[in-house]
Structures are given as C-alpha cells and as structure tokens.
Amino acid sequence: MIGIIESILTGAVRSGTPILYGTLGEILTERAGIVNLGVEGSMVTGACVAFITTAETQDPVLGVIMGALAGGLASLIHAFMVVTLRANQIASGLALMFLCLGVTSFIGRPYVGVRITGIQTLTIPGLSDIPFLGRIMFEHDVLVYLAYLSAPLMWWFLFRTRWGLYIRAVGENKLVAFAMGVRVQVLQYSVIGIGGVFSGLGGAHLSLAYTQSWVEAMTAGRGFVAVALTIFATWHPLRGVLGAVFLAQPLLSASRFRPRGSMCPPTIFICCHMC
Amino acid sequence: MKRSLMGICVIVCAMAIWACGQAPEEPTSKKPDEQFKVGFIYVGPKDDYGYNYEHDQGRLEVEKQFPDLGVMTSENIPETAEVERVMEQMIQKGAKLLFPTSYGYSDSAINVGKRHPDVVLMHAGGFKHSTNVGTYWSYIYNAMFLSGMAAGEVTKQNVFGFVAAHPIPQTLQNINAFTLGARMVNPNVTTHVIYTGEWCNPGKASEAANALLDLGTDVLSQHQDCPRPVVETAAKRGAFSVGYHSGDLQKFNEKGWITGADWKWGELYVEIVKDVKAGKSDKWVNRHHRTGLEGGFLDIAPLGSAVPKETQDKVMTWREQIRDGTYAVFQGPIKDNAGKVRLEEGQKPSFEFIETMDWYAEGVVGEVPK
Amino acid sequence: MEMLALVRNNRVIDVLRMTGMMALAFIAVGLLLLSFGKNPIEAYGEIFKGSLGSTYGLSEVVVKMIPLMLCAVATAIPARMGLLNVGAEGQLHIGAMWATWGALTLGEWPKEILLPTLVLLGFLGGAVFAFIPAFFRVKAGVNETICTLLLNYVAILIVEHMVHGSWKDPMSFNWPFTREFSDAARLAFYGNTRIHTGLWFALGAIVLFYLALKRTRWGYELRIIGDNAEAARRAGIPINRYIILTLCIGGGLAGLAGMAEVCAIQGRLRPGISTGFGYTGFLVSWLALHNPLKIILMAFLLGVLSLGGDMIQISLELPYAIVNILMALIFFIVLGRLAAGRKEY
Numbered sequence: 001m002i003g004i005i006e007s008i009l010t011g012a013v014r015s016g017t018p019i020l021y022g023t024l025g026e027i028l029t030e031r032a033g034i035v036n037l038g039v040e041g042s043m044v045t046g047a048c049v050a051f052i053t054t055a056e057t058q059d060p061v062l063g064v065i066m067g068a069l070a071g072g073l074a075s076l077i078h079a080f081m082v083v084t085l086r087a088n089q090i091a092s093g094l095a096l097m098f099l100c101l102g103v104t105s106f107i108g109r110p111y112v113g114v115r116i117t118g119i120q121t122l123t124i125p126g127l128s129d130i131p132f133l134g135r136i137m138f139e140h141d142v143l144v145y146l147a148y149l150s151a152p153l154m155w156w157f158l159f160r161t162r163w164g165l166y167i168r169a170v171g172e173n174k175l176v177a178f179a180m181g182v183r184v185q186v187l188q189y190s191v192i193g194i195g196g197v198f199s200g201l202g203g204a205h206l207s208l209a210y211t212q213s214w215v216e217a218m219t220a221g222r223g224f225v226a227v228a229l230t231i232f233a234t235w236h237p238l239r240g241v242l243g244a245v246f247l248a249q250p251l252l253s254a255s256r257f258r259p260r261g262s263m264c265p266p267t268i269f270i271c272c273h274m275c
Numbered sequence: 276m277k278r279s280l281m282g283i284c285v286i287v288c289a290m291a292i293w294a295c296g297q298a299p300e301e302p303t304s305k306k307p308d309e310q311f312k313v314g315f316i317y318v319g320p321k322d323d324y325g326y327n328y329e330h331d332q333g334r335l336e337v338e339k340q341f342p343d344l345g346v347m348t349s350e351n352i353p354e355t356a357e358v359e360r361v362m363e364q365m366i367q368k369g370a371k372l373l374f375p376t377s378y379g380y381s382d383s384a385i386n387v388g389k390r391h392p393d394v395v396l397m398h399a400g401g402f403k404h405s406t407n408v409g410t411y412w413s414y415i416y417n418a419m420f421l422s423g424m425a426a427g428e429v430t431k432q433n434v435f436g437f438v439a440a441h442p443i444p445q446t447l448q449n450i451n452a453f454t455l456g457a458r459m460v461n462p463n464v465t466t467h468v469i470y471t472g473e474w475c476n477p478g479k480a481s482e483a484a485n486a487l488l489d490l491g492t493d494v495l496s497q498h499q500d501c502p503r504p505v506v507e508t509a510a511k512r513g514a515f516s517v518g519y520h521s522g523d524l525q526k527f528n529e530k531g532w533i534t535g536a537d538w539k540w541g542e543l544y545v546e547i548v549k550d551v552k553a554g555k556s557d558k559w560v561n562r563h564h565r566t567g568l569e570g571g572f573l574d575i576a577p578l579g580s581a582v583p584k585e586t587q588d589k590v591m592t593w594r595e596q597i598r599d600g601t602y603a604v605f606q607g608p609i610k611d612n613a614g615k616v617r618l619e620e621g622q623k624p625s626f627e628f629i630e631t632m633d634w635y636a637e638g639v640v641g642e643v644p645k
Numbered sequence: 646m647e648m649l650a651l652v653r654n655n656r657v658i659d660v661l662r663m664t665g666m667m668a669l670a671f672i673a674v675g676l677l678l679l680s681f682g683k684n685p686i687e688a689y690g691e692i693f694k695g696s697l698g699s700t701y702g703l704s705e706v707v708v709k710m711i712p713l714m715l716c717a718v719a720t721a722i723p724a725r726m727g728l729l730n731v732g733a734e735g736q737l738h739i740g741a742m743w744a745t746w747g748a749l750t751l752g753e754w755p756k757e758i759l760l761p762t763l764v765l766l767g768f769l770g771g772a773v774f775a776f777i778p779a780f781f782r783v784k785a786g787v788n789e790t791i792c793t794l795l796l797n798y799v800a801i802l803i804v805e806h807m808v809h810g811s812w813k814d815p816m817s818f819n820w821p822f823t824r825e826f827s828d829a830a831r832l833a834f835y836g837n838t839r840i841h842t843g844l845w846f847a848l849g850a851i852v853l854f855y856l857a858l859k860r861t862r863w864g865y866e867l868r869i870i871g872d873n874a875e876a877a878r879r880a881g882i883p884i885n886r887y888i889i890l891t892l893c894i895g896g897g898l899a900g901l902a903g904m905a906e907v908c909a910i911q912g913r914l915r916p917g918i919s920t921g922f923g924y925t926g927f928l929v930s931w932l933a934l935h936n937p938l939k940i941i942l943m944a945f946l947l948g949v950l951s952l953g954g955d956m957i958q959i960s961l962e963l964p965y966a967i968v969n970i971l972m973a974l975i976f977f978i979v980l981g982r983l984a985a986g987r988k989e990y
Contacts, residue, residue: 007489015482037794081977087984090729090790091931094924095976102969106677109964113322115527121511211477211504212511215320216351216966218477221798228795231788314959347959353917356910360705360839361955367701368960379820390837402818442819472809472821631818643819644809 009136012245013144018043018202018210018219020147020244022226024154025198027235031158032191033171037093038078040223041100042196046071046203048104048111051214055114064119064143064204071200072193074100079192083185097223105216118212119143119205143205150198154237167191199223311372311552312345313337314365316358318377319475321350323501324527325520326474329538330376330399336541337548344548345369354379362387366394372551374399374544377474378443384408395556397547400445402630404561411543411564413573414629415445416452417597418536419496420604421575421590422517423456425533426494427464428586429515430457435466436487438497438505440474442643444632446498449536451636452604453496453517458638460589466639467492474500484508494533503527515581522576532579534590543572563626568598605629610637666982670974674967683963691960692953692968702952704838708910709948711840712737712919714847714940715902716926718854719771719895721935723789725858726870726887732778732793733899734923735800736771740900741907742804743770745823745914748830748907749812756829763830763904764846771900772893774800779892783885789892797923805916812914822915832909843905848941850898855937867891899923925951928972932979947972 022039029036036042050067054060074096081092119141128138137148158164166187169177174184202222207214229247233239321331327350338346347365352358358380362373366387373396375384381401388396388408398404400412426435435457439446450468457464467490469483481504484495488508495509496517502524509516510528518524518535525532550558566572575594578587596602607618611634618624633643675685696702716733723730744767751759777796781787808821816824832841858864870877870884878884906918929947933939954968 003489007486010489011482011485014485015478035790037790077977081981081984085981085984087980090731091980092977094731094927095973095980098924098928098969098976099973102966102971102973103677105966106681106964106970109966112320113324113328206478211481212507213477213501213503215323215475215477215501220476220478222478224794224798227791231791348962349955349958351965353920355915355917355920356912357920360708360952361959363701363705364695364955364959367699382825441821444818447819472805633819645813645819 006132006135009245010139013136013148014140014210016244017140017144017147018206019222019226019229020151020241021198021202021205022223023229023233023240023244024147024150024237025195025202026226026230027233027237027240028154028158028167028198029192029195030230030235031171032167032188033174034079034082034188034192035089035093035227036075036078036096036192036195037090037224037227038075038096038100039093039195039199039226040219040221041093041097042071042074042199043203043206043223043226044104044217044219045074045100046200047207047218048108048203048214049200050204051114051116051207052108052111054116054118054208055111058117060117060119060208063208064201067204067208068197068200071203072197075192075196075199076189078196079189083188083192101217108214108216111214112216114214116208116212118207119209141205141209143201143209146201147205148241151237151241158237199226202226310343310345310369311341312347312365312368312370313548314347314349314362314368314370314373316352316361316365316373316375316377316380317348317350318354318379319351319500321348323475323503324524325502326500327376328523329520330374330540333538333540333544334374337544340545341548341552352377356383359383359387362396363390366391371395372397372548378445395551395560397559402563404563407556407560409560409562409564411547411559412445413538413543413570414448414565414567414604415536415538415573416448417568417604418573418575419449419517419519420452420456421594421597422496422534422536423453423464424460424593425578425582425586425590426453426496426515426517427457427459427461428589429533429582430461430464430494432491432493433461433463433465434490434492435464435494435496436484436490436492437466437468438480438483438487438495438499439468439470440472440499442470442633444630447632447635447643448605448629449498449519450639451632451634454636454638455604455609464638468635468639468641470644471499477501477504480504481508485512488512488514496535518576525576525579529579531581533582534578535576537574537576539572539574543570565626568594569600611635612637612639666978667975670971670978673974674971677970678963678967683961688957688961688963688967691957692950695956695960696949696952701838704840706945706948706952707844708839708841709951710941710944711843711847712902712906712922713926713929713944713948715850715898715905716923717929717933717940717944718847718850718937719899719902719923720927720930721933721937721940722854722895722898723888723891724930724935725867726891727874728782728888728891729790730775730778730793730892730895731790731927732775732796732800732896732923733902733926734919734921735793735797736774736896736899737903737906737919737923738797738800738804739774739903740767740771740897741903741914741918742807743767743900744904745807745812745826745907748826749823752827752830754829759829760832760908763908764901767900767904767908768897769900771903772897774900775892775896776889779889782892783888789888801916804914804918808914808916814913823913825913826908830908831912832905834909839910841905841909843902843909846898846901846905850901851937851940858937899926902926920951925972928976932976934983 026039046067049070050063053066054063078092078096081087082089121141124138128134166182170184229243233243315334317327319327321327349361352361376399378400381403384396384398385403388405396408398410401410404410437450454466471479471483480499484505494515497505497519502519506516506524506527515531515533516528517533522537605624607622608620609618611617678685696706719733720730744763747763747766778789778792782789812823814824834841866882907914911918929943933943950968954965957963958965
C-alpha cells in the first residue's frame, strides 16, 4: 500500500511540474491585474523551442533557456495587446493560444520524430535516502527541483519585497500604484513577460524531461489547468504547489488508476474535482 | 467596424476571383487526366516512429516504384466524420485508390465507398468490407508472441507492463500473444495493462509507463501509435523495451532493447497499387486480406544486445515454425485469466475467434474494460 | 457624388486601411511560408480553390458553417451584455450527449415526434450545462469565463466516459462509440451534399437574435446592461435574470449544434465530434463583433479557411497549422483595431 501511495505521489510531483510552472507564472501575472489565458500558448512555445534548440545543439541547458525566453516573448504579444492597446484580456489570451499552437505545430513539424538527449534524472545524494519522502521528492530532474524552489521564492518576492508590493498594488488599484510612483505599464509588461518565462519553463520540462519528445499541441490543456489552479490557490504560490501535486495529476493522468481495469472511476473523480 | 468586414470581403473576393482564374493551369501534374492517383490518410503525424510512420514508409516505397503516380497524403485526421471529407477531397482531386489507414476510419470508408463506386478503398485492420472496400492486416500478434518469448527469458522481475490505447480485438490479440509467448518459456510472467484511451498522447503514455514501472515491471511493451515516449521512459529508468510498429525504435533504448514488432507495408502497398492500377481490384475489394509472419509484411525487429545468444537462436527457431505454419500462436489449449477454456486442445482458431477477441489470456492481470 | 461623400467621410480610406490590415495577416503568413521555402501564392490559391472552386467545396463550407454559426451566437448573446462564454465547446458536447440519449432510448418513435424531441433535448442539454456557470456567477460571483472554459474539459470527459462505458456499441468490439442512430433520429441531407436541416437552426437562431436585439425590449435592456451595468441596475433591470437567461439560451444553441452534429454528420456519439467548433465559434463571434448578420459572413470566412487547411495538406503537403496561424493573426488584428479604435466597446 505504501508503495502505491509513494508511486502515485512521485508521479504527481513529476507530472505536476509543468502545471506548477504555469500556475506560478499566472499567479504573478494575475497579481498585477492581468489575466493571461495564453499560458497554454506560452507553454507550448516553450516546449517547442526548447526541443528544437536541444535537437540542434545537443545542449538541453541552452534548450531550457531558449524555451523560457520563447515563452516570455510569446506572452509579450499579450502584454502589447492588453497593456498598450487595452484589448480584451480574455480574447487576447485565447488568440495568443491559437497563434502559438499554430506557429509551433508549423515550425516544429520537422522535429516530430527527432531524438534528443533530454534532461536526466538527478538524484540528490543523502536526501533521497530519506524513507518515503526521499523517493517522492528527490529523485527527479533539475527542473522539478527548480519549480518547487520557485514557489517559496515567489511567495517571498510577492509578500516580502518592495517589488512584490508594487505588483500587488497595481493589481489592486492602478491609480494608487501610480500615485506611489510605480510605472504601471512597464511593471505589467515585465510581469507578463516573466509569467511567460515560467510557462515556457513548464513547456521545456514537458518536452525535454517528461516526454523527451515533441508532438504538436502536446501541452493538451495543461495551460488552462494552470489558470484554474491559480484561482483554486487563491493567487497564493504555496497553495499552488498543493494544487499542482494533488489536483493536476489526477486531472491529466487518470491513466494511473486504470491498471485495475475500468476507465470509469477516474473520469468521475476528475469531474468531482473540477466542479 | 463595417469597414473591417468590407475589408475581409474584398480580400476573399479578390482571392476567389484570382483562384478561379488560376484554376485551369494545373501547375503541378504533368498529365492530369491519365495520372493514376492514390491517397493515404493517417490519424497522427507521419513521423511518429510508429503506426503512421510505418504506413508512410510504405507510401514512400510506392512512390519509388511508381514515379509517375500522383500520391496525396493527409495526416492528423481524427477518426470521426472529418475523415469522410478528406476522402471526398482526395477523390475530387482525382484519387482512384485510397488507404484510410486507421482502425476508426472503418465506417467512413464504407460510406464514402457507397458514394463513389469507381474508387477503391483499402482499410487497414477493419472488420467491414463492401463491393469497393477491402481490408488488409497482418497479424502483428505473431511478432508480439516472439517478442514476449524473448522478454520472458530476459526479465528479472517476471512482471511485464503494456501501455495500450483501446481494448479493441487487435490490441487484445497483442497483449495475449505477448503474454502467451513469455509464459511459454517462463510460466511466472504476468502482464499489467494500462489503457490511455488515445492513440497518441505522449504525456499520458509516459505517465502510464511510469505507473507500470512503479508497479515493479521491468519489461515495457505497448500498442500506441506513437511508441517513442514509452520506449524512452523505459530507457530513462533502466527497464527493457519491446517495441511496437517500428524497428527503428531500437535507438531510443539501445541498452534495454529486446525486440519488437516491425511493419513492412511497402511490398503490400506496391502490390495493391499495381493491381488496382491494372484494373484488377477484384483481388482486394470485398474481402479481408489477412496474413501472418509468412506474408512478409511484418517481422520481428532485430534482437537487441540485451538478449543472450541462445535465446536469440530459440526465438529465431520459433519464428521459422510460425512462418511455415507448424505452430500457430493461438492454438489450443488456451485459457483466459478467469480459468475459462477459450480454445480446446488441438482446436484451430476461426477468423471470428481472432477478430472479435474480448478476453485476457492467463497471465494478464485484471479485466478487459467493458 | 456618392463616391465623393464617401471619400469625405474617410470611409473608402478606412475600408482600404482595414483591407490592408487583413492583408497584413495574409502577408505575414506568406512570409513565414516563404522562409520555409514554400510558395505562399500557391498555398493561398489552393485554400480558396479547394473551398470556393467547386460545388462540393462550397457545400462543405456550409456544412462547417452550421456549428460555427450556432456556437458564435452562443458566444454573442451573452457577450452583448458583457459576459464571456468560452464554453460553447462543452455545451455542444453535452447537447450532443442528451440528444444521443434520446436517439438511443427513444429510437423506435416515429420520426415526426422523435426529431423535435431530440432538438429539444439537445437544446436543454446545452442550456442546463450553461446554467452551471450562470448559477455560480449569480450566486457567488464566480468569473464565468474561467468556469465555462474549464467546464469544456469536464463535458468532454463526461462524453468520453459515456462512450467508453455504458453506451458503447456492443457490436463495436470495444471501440469507443455508441450504436448508430435509427433512421428516424437522423436529420435529412440536401441532395448529394452533407448540408443538413441543421442549417435552419443556425439561420433561425441568427434571425431571431437579430430581431430580438432590434425589435424587443429584451434586446434593448440587454444592450443597456452591456453599456453600463451599474446604470442598468439602478434602472431596475433584473441583471441576474439576464445573466442566467443569456447564458442558458446561448448554451442551448451550442447544444443544438451538438445535436445537429451527431444526428446528421456523425450518426452516432463518439469522442472528438467537434473539431474545436466551440472555440472557432468564439472567434467568429468576436470577429463579427457579436453582430448577428456579420456572424454569417465571418462563419463563412472561417469555414473557407478551415476547409482550405485540409486542401493545402492534401495537395501541397503543407500543415493545417498555417490556417490556424492565419485565423489567430486576423483575430489579433481585429482585437487590436477594436481596442485602438475604441469603437463599440
């Protein structure tokens, strides 16, 4: 029994990582008063660019960096639309998703069958020997550790630093923030960009570590789940971790429960969770 | 915003007028009337290193053999009424022979065939045919049986994992043959199955593979259209891989590679195209064309270095026996995993027995989802 | 004289500018194609030739337009009062599911009774499913956008659960789809095409929406809420009732699209009955600025593009994705223009 729980939780940590990245990015963006439904788009862009870079240079580290940057760049389109042009945030986010899905499936086309050496598992010596927790938490790849380290860092940034205060101020009331001397537009641009970087990292984890392959639209709704988790976590990074581990995993990989035969229970389980 | 709409109108009209004006030129084809055209339709991307990749290799062989042929392809076409339109569009473009290659295209192929009696449709693996629709399949379970045998000797844990998509007869044949083959040499083997419900979803497939490895399996096989994620997950976690669809998968898990099933559609496609082109389509339509290892459209992939020499020899001997018909994978006695005898001692399986399989053989854990 | 007046109003210039901006999307995608060594002119030629160049192509464009128009109206009605319904995809699935239930259990009924029942079931299914976000919006102030968006996934999972489970055709050898519907449950096709009677649902919905907007108090109040919700509230307009009403009617229409898909095109329920009709419908509605008559035009444009997407794949071996890029760029341009112009919104 312990073995099964352990394996489920290990899987949860692993498969929750791309979503956690997306959620953290979205928390940051929404704290500054911008809803970005384009997380899916940034994520798929990150996955695609990270994969292409790695395939061309055999360097997964460069792949991760490029993937993150690409995710950030993609989300800057959203920033331009909603901050500069003040277009509708929801519509612009969806448009970004459409655009990214289209562009990546076009430029990623020749890379579908390509083989890469992705990011390898890095077992942390010592810590991974802790019974139970060791396997769940310390037998993953670097991007997983980075994701779970980012959450407390983001909490600290949002609630303990001056910049975090500014971001929250912009989200609460732009005029007050402006009166405080915050350059609202610049701040929103950078926050959306950084949010996109996070989503791009999530995508990079998906294509370089989790599946080590690229297939068009491989994010399969993970971006939207991230947006949902943002609300579920009430815009709090640490609760986002809980959400990513305990909700996202059953949402997307119901297959884990299927060795017992039926396909029915997980779907119902999922529906209950979502509502 | 009226202007924007008028703008769109202007563009659409201009494009339409221009397109119509262009139409008579027909720039690409040399002899538009005489050219015999063939269409291939795939459910996934044609470079998935799996099902669609192998069909596309067959397509390339056809193009090589018949350079004058007009060949059209269309990928990522869902198994819904969508595919009917794609087939219609290909027929509009002059296709006389279509290969809808996915299992779920069956009904659509029959429907389109009804509307176009002059077009020949060859559906892969289906259970329905008509006056101008035929089906073809090569019983891939033969290769899975041999792979199971090799895996049965290599495994240390005696627990196999199988990542499947849908519990359809084809898949159950594979799971059962795989398990039967393994238990032939190692009666302690059991197989665990996970269904992803999709032919190709890398995320789900890797997660399923991980789940199976967590259950303690050390050999992973599968029936997925894009088999790479499962093979790569096995490689990443140091487990053995039995490939599926394509022998080229070996490079994704060199160390743990056992063997696998490997399609060779090229020869069959060339044959079909030759016959249909010469007007001899009767040989193919209105029937189910089925072969096993002896047909040559299917084989086991090269055995990997993980398999000891004597096991390799053993597998090759069995391969010969299956090829020349002295041994059949499904021959009595066969029990299902609830203990019910499915095939009596000495009984030969009928076409329906194989094509409507809905049970797990002894050694497979769980129940077939209903 | 007329021309002169137009020029003076800058309308010609405006049309030209808009045409130019639209052309920008086409040029951008063309450049993308060029940079990958493909001939954009050939590609565009193929898109329009494939869809507008033959009766068959045109008929298939109309077939695509049916669910697109219904889903667009499903988005447009709530959008008129400032609600964002991104859930047409899910409502379509649930509508299809309820209609399937009717077709499977009541399949023996005579056609004259069965079909209206199925239409009703389809509408109700979508409406009930849209009631969920409406209810949460009214009672708890839950954002309807996110809620409808996520319910799409729930709807698809429910449909998959049914076709993998109790509704699976016993003769399908475990392949996930339901039994084929009886002939009484099928909508009629016109001639040799796949255009079906569902076309009248779509056109009817659009005309009714148009008339309701222009001629009724209902439409008038809707527009007032859309313009200024606070003022509307003070004027005593029951906003909550309108939220529930518009979302449910919209959901019902999307459900109708689902019913038409399973009862006409597919003939049975299976996973993937919609190729993103709900999302493309959302796009149609926005491109048409939620204006009923323009919805027909935009549904036509997107129908042409999506059909052409198949065509470039078949004849030029270009990925379908080109068309998605094109649609997204047009969407961006219209959105940006909308915001920059500050017109109507």
